Amino acid sequence: MLKVEHLTVTYGSTQAVTDISFEVKEHEIVSLIGANGAGKTSTLLALSGIVEKDSGSVWLKGQDISRQPAHKIVQMGLCHVPEGRNVFPQLTVEENLITGKTICKNMSKAELNNWLEEQYELFPRLRERRRQQGGTLSGGEQQMLAIARGLMSDPQLIMMDEPTLGLAPIVVDEIFNLILKIQSLGKTVLLIEQNANMSLSVCDRAYVLERGHIILTGAGEDLLDNPTVQKAYLGI
Amino acid sequence: MYILEQILNGVCQGSIYALMAIGYAFIYGIVGLVTFSYGEVAMVGAFAAYYAFILFGNNLLIGCIAGIAGGVVAGMLIYKFCYERFLLAPKHIAIICTVAISQLFKSLAQIYFGTEVKPMASLFGGKYIQLGDLRVTYVQILVLVMVIIMASGLSLFTKKTQVGMQLRAVAQDKKAAALVGIHVNRMALLGNCIGCALGGTAGLLLAVYYGNVYATMGQAVGFKAFSAVVLGGLSNVGAAAVGGMLIGLLENIGIMFFSANYRDTIAFVFMVVVLIFMPQGIGTKKGYRQ
Numbered sequence: 001m002l003k004v005e006h007l008t009v010t011y012g013s014t015q016a017v018t019d020i021s022f023e024v025k026e027h028e029i030v031s032l033i034g035a036n037g038a039g040k041t042s043t044l045l046a047l048s049g050i051v052e053k054d055s056g057s058v059w060l061k062g063q064d065i066s067r068q069p070a071h072k073i074v075q076m077g078l079c080h081v082p083e084g085r086n087v088f089p090q091l092t093v094e095e096n097l098i099t100g101k102t103i104c105k106n107m108s109k110a111e112l113n114n115w116l117e118e119q120y121e122l123f124p125r126l127r128e129r130r131r132q133q134g135g136t137l138s139g140g141e142q143q144m145l146a147i148a149r150g151l152m153s154d155p156q157l158i159m160m161d162e163p164t165l166g167l168a169p170i171v172v173d174e175i176f177n178l179i180l181k182i183q184s185l186g187k188t189v190l191l192i193e194q195n196a197n198m199s200l201s202v203c204d205r206a207y208v209l210e211r212g213h214i215i216l217t218g219a220g221e222d223l224l225d226n227p228t229v230q231k232a233y234l235g236i
Numbered sequence: 237m238y239i240l241e242q243i244l245n246g247v248c249q250g251s252i253y254a255l256m257a258i259g260y261a262f263i264y265g266i267v268g269l270v271t272f273s274y275g276e277v278a279m280v281g282a283f284a285a286y287y288a289f290i291l292f293g294n295n296l297l298i299g300c301i302a303g304i305a306g307g308v309v310a311g312m313l314i315y316k317f318c319y320e321r322f323l324l325a326p327k328h329i330a331i332i333c334t335v336a337i338s339q340l341f342k343s344l345a346q347i348y349f350g351t352e353v354k355p356m357a358s359l360f361g362g363k364y365i366q367l368g369d370l371r372v373t374y375v376q377i378l379v380l381v382m383v384i385i386m387a388s389g390l391s392l393f394t395k396k397t398q399v400g401m402q403l404r405a406v407a408q409d410k411k412a413a414a415l416v417g418i419h420v421n422r423m424a425l426l427g428n429c430i431g432c433a434l435g436g437t438a439g440l441l442l443a444v445y446y447g448n449v450y451a452t453m454g455q456a457v458g459f460k461a462f463s464a465v466v467l468g469g470l471s472n473v474g475a476a477a478v479g480g481m482l483i484g485l486l487e488n489i490g491i492m493f494f495s496a497n498y499r500d501t502i503a504f505v506f507m508v509v510v511l512i513f514m515p516q517g518i519g520t521k522k523g524y525r526q
Binding site: 070 | 411
């Protein structure tokens with residue numbers, strides 16, 4: 001589904017990501033874990049075309065998306081739910097969702113309503129808040145809105161950056177259940193999480209990033225038992 | 237009756253400033269940059285209408301279309317030369333570029349249109365409606381109707397259409413807009429052109445209202461539009477319109493007490509006084525100044 005080869009990202013003189021390669025297979029949940037500053041967010045920003053890549057190539061379902069602009073990458077089926085949610089604060093929940101369908105031109109009202117209905121079924125709380133401005137939602141609701149907005153573009157692969165950051169434990173569980181539900185809908189998920197324990201529990205495979213390099217890779221449950229991971233990320 | 241006439245003049249001039257301020261705030265919201273070439277956009281709109289009136293025999297509709305089109309073309313040029321080329325550069329570079337292109341427009345207008353003040357066609361031959369002791373000219377009615385049409389058209393467009401929603405999304409969060417598949421640069425170009433269309437319309441209305449057009453006419457009105465937007469808090473379109481209306485009213489009421497030569501001084505002193513006591517502007521909550 002997604003193949004990243006020798007990706008390097010630099011900000012000025014600081015190299016955030018150095019020559020990393022990884023892949024995500026269809027219907028997998030793949031997790032990128034690492035400490036702050038490891039290069040996780042920079043990797044996702046580079047994949048979605050927000051940040052320029054210094055070198056390397058990115059392939060989505062066999063298509064080279066390395067030099068495509070951000071809006072084209074969304075059209076090609078790669079969606080990025082950014083860290084901090086970035087909902088449009090003065091648009092209503094429903095308007096936020098409709099912006100997620102930007103890539104579909106000439107869509108009929110009935111089709112659009114079907115898409116909205118699908119999101120409301122997956123996220124019932126958003127239906128209750130449909131007329132409310134995005135900026136007035138709670139953190140958990142904003143996260144749900146950001147994910148639902150991403151799903152509106154019907155992506156083949158959805159990348160989520162710290163979806164549980166700053167959320168109450170009960171909401172964290174809810175978000176991880178949603179991620180599994182999204183996988184069961186046939187989507188592929190690339191997940192960045194500081195909550196390594198939960199992240200490794202739900203993912204099929206994971207890559208461990210440290211200072212811009214991939215230092216470990218393996219199945220989620222194997223990495224949970226890995227002494228290096230346990231010491232560095234699980235506090236065991 | 238003199239005070240009522242001055243209030244009416246103030247409302248008319250204020251509504252033109254308000255239209256410019258709406259366009260200015262719209263551009264700031266979408267593009268994210270202050271522009272110093274907006275007065276010249278109005279000048280281009282005024283000249284486009286001036287020549288359309290000459291060519292098409294004072295046809296009001298064609299004149300209006302020409303004024304709007306003049307503003308849009310100027311907006312496209314400004315975007316291409318000042319914004320698009322410097323999207324990744326520090327913001328001050330694009331802002332300095334708008335100062336440069338403003339001078340360029342002014343100089344080109346002086347070279348090709350001449351430096352003299354040109355009389356604008358008299359569209360209604362001085363016709364007016366008498367309301368008691370108050371005389372309301374057709375030109376004043378035209379100004380108010382045009383401003384209402386343009387401002388409410390923009391409001392409907394941004395609230396009721398998908399493109400309008402995308403423009404609002406870009407104004408609120410450019411990164412998120414790109415991540416949902418919105419072509420942010422194209423929207424910024426469109427937003428700039430819409431804002432400049434309002435500027436072009438305002439230029440046409442100023443020319444019709446004052447009865448003349450000249451190459452340097454954009455300078456003072458550009459600064460007044462900027463003052464109105466600063467009073468409103470930069471990206472708040474509604475508050476910017478209120479700022480524009482206040483400036484127009486104050487100018488006209490002010491010249492009842494001072495000489496008409498102090499018209500511009502009154503407007504700018506008012507801006508300075510408001511900003512001393514309300515540095516966040518009248519439309520922004522305290523602490524949220526942009």
